[in-house]
Amino acid sequence: MLDIKYRYGIWKGYDWYLLNNGLSAEYIFYAPTLRLALKLTGNLGSSILLNSVLPDQLLARLERQSEHPIFPIIERPKSFYLAIGLTNNCTLACDYCHAEADRDTTINHDLIAKSIDYAFEKAAETPKKTLSVSFAVGGEPTMNWKEFTYTVNRIRELEKEHDGVNKVYLSMTTNCYYGYAKREFVANNFDVLTLSIDGYKEIQNIHRPTRAYKGSYSLVSETCKFFIDSNKVKAGLRGTVSSYSVKNLVDIVEHYFNTFGTGYTIAFEPLIEIGRALYGELLPPTNEEFAINFLAAKNRGKELGLRVITSAANVDRLVGRYCGAMAMPSFTVCTNGKVTACHRDQDGTDYVYGMVDTDTGVVTVDEQKINENVIQTEMPDYCNHCFAKWHCAGDCPDIRRIGYSRCDINRFLVFNQLNELLTKGGEAGSNRDIAKQDTFNLTRP
Numbered sequence: 001m002l003d004i005k006y007r008y009g010i011w012k013g014y015d016w017y018l019l020n021n022g023l024s025a026e027y028i029f030y031a032p033t034l035r036l037a038l039k040l041t042g043n044l045g046s047s048i049l050l051n052s053v054l055p056d057q058l059l060a061r062l063e064r065q066s067e068h069p070i071f072p073i074i075e076r077p078k079s080f081y082l083a084i085g086l087t088n089n090c091t092l093a094c095d096y097c098h099a100e101a102d103r104d105t106t107i108n109h110d111l112i113a114k115s116i117d118y119a120f121e122k123a124a125e126t127p128k129k130t131l132s133v134s135f136a137v138g139g140e141p142t143m144n145w146k147e148f149t150y151t152v153n154r155i156r157e158l159e160k161e162h163d164g165v166n167k168v169y170l171s172m173t174t175n176c177y178y179g180y181a182k183r184e185f186v187a188n189n190f191d192v193l194t195l196s197i198d199g200y201k202e203i204q205n206i207h208r209p210t211r212a213y214k215g216s217y218s219l220v221s222e223t224c225k226f227f228i229d230s231n232k233v234k235a236g237l238r239g240t241v242s243s244y245s246v247k248n249l250v251d252i253v254e255h256y257f258n259t260f261g262t263g264y265t266i267a268f269e270p271l272i273e274i275g276r277a278l279y280g281e282l283l284p285p286t287n288e289e290f291a292i293n294f295l296a297a298k299n300r301g302k303e304l305g306l307r308v309i310t311s312a313a314n315v316d317r318l319v320g321r322y323c324g325a326m327a328m329p330s331f332t333v334c335t336n337g338k339v340t341a342c343h344r345d346q347d348g349t350d351y352v353y354g355m356v357d358t359d360t361g362v363v364t365v366d367e368q369k370i371n372e373n374v375i376q377t378e379m380p381d382y383c384n385h386c387f388a389k390w391h392c393a394g395d396c397p398d399i400r401r402i403g404y405s406r407c408d409i410n411r412f413l414v415f416n417q418l419n420e421l422l423t424k425g426g427e428a429g430s431n432r433d434i435a436k437q438d439t440f441n442l443t444r445p
């Protein structure tokens, strides 16, 4: 059902593909780095498929497009990226938690102070003199409220005082299980929030119960509404999709529209069997279930004025590497002082490349480890001829490491997005200016 048939070719060094989903007689001709997508009749498509020879008309289009090609390369980061893991604990007991966040380990206060000082020093050396800070590793950052408020206040103070840094961006993924005082503090200090919520009441309460195994929906949805309505912070909703919730993605989008209105994005990601998900009750959706229901939810979102996304391949961006955090690398400080590149590596076991000494503040960085991590962000050989490669770039290195693959989802979504652009988005047969370059993708799968 997700299978897309394709033929690969190269014209003057640029990739081209001929695509067909087996449901239509028509083909799509696609040259991603030349930003060219065309609908071809069945006859023309079959003849190219048979002979691998492009007709003159098509060659003329390629020639024209080659005046403005895209090179999805990775530039060195223009900002410094600090991520801090404040705790390995959480106020919720999500059935599938990849971090298995129920350990009472918290970060040492001096370690936070030293990491912040180092990050400001390094950010001042970047071309944009900008520091991006997230709380992307470990458990729920607001649970360690004392250190959370200290960290945020200290960063905002230094932003005012530090001559060398022009701008600081604060972001985090949060479980939203807290009341008014915490919401106020967060809304007043953050630039971007990813709000974890898995759907309407029945789904949220089964997926993401409290530590006492009670429902979390009402407090979490109140917090989401608070942030969305506040107009102070850019908020997006992020939901994990299980085999239990996958058929309800359209209903979930409609529920959000009715409850929160518009003005935010909705991200859906399939449950991946790592951490607590290896022994939890919930199961992952099949790739086919996820792709088909995601597409329906995306289309429903469009009708309602809501952008529905997933971290799988997207034709709106061309990338040379999937993971910006690993390639830069991001300076992700775990509660134990290890510095890792991956936002999911909460104890620094898989992608560690440095250490912050709590007593002296000395930071050691292993360049060889950084290079080893960067190599893991390069496209594997099996991507060479894939038509999704400039939108996927080999996908998340960490999910590759555990043997998970969503290549069929990626290709299905790329094909369908192209198809939609060429049919609903304009005259069939016309080419569309389909993609812009994007050097980094920082979304988490």
Ligand code: SF4
Residues within 6 Å of the ligand: 322, 323, 324, 325, 326, 341, 342, 343, 344, 345, 396, 397, 398, 399, 443, 444, 445
């Ligand atoms: S994209 Fe994958 S490898 Fe990169 S930070 Fe996220 S989980 Fe880690």
Ligand code: SF4
Residues within 6 Å of the ligand: 382, 383, 386, 387, 388, 389, 390, 392, 393, 394, 395, 406, 407, 408, 410, 411
């Ligand atoms: S990871 Fe899979 S979908 Fe992505 S580019 Fe490689 S082969 Fe294609």
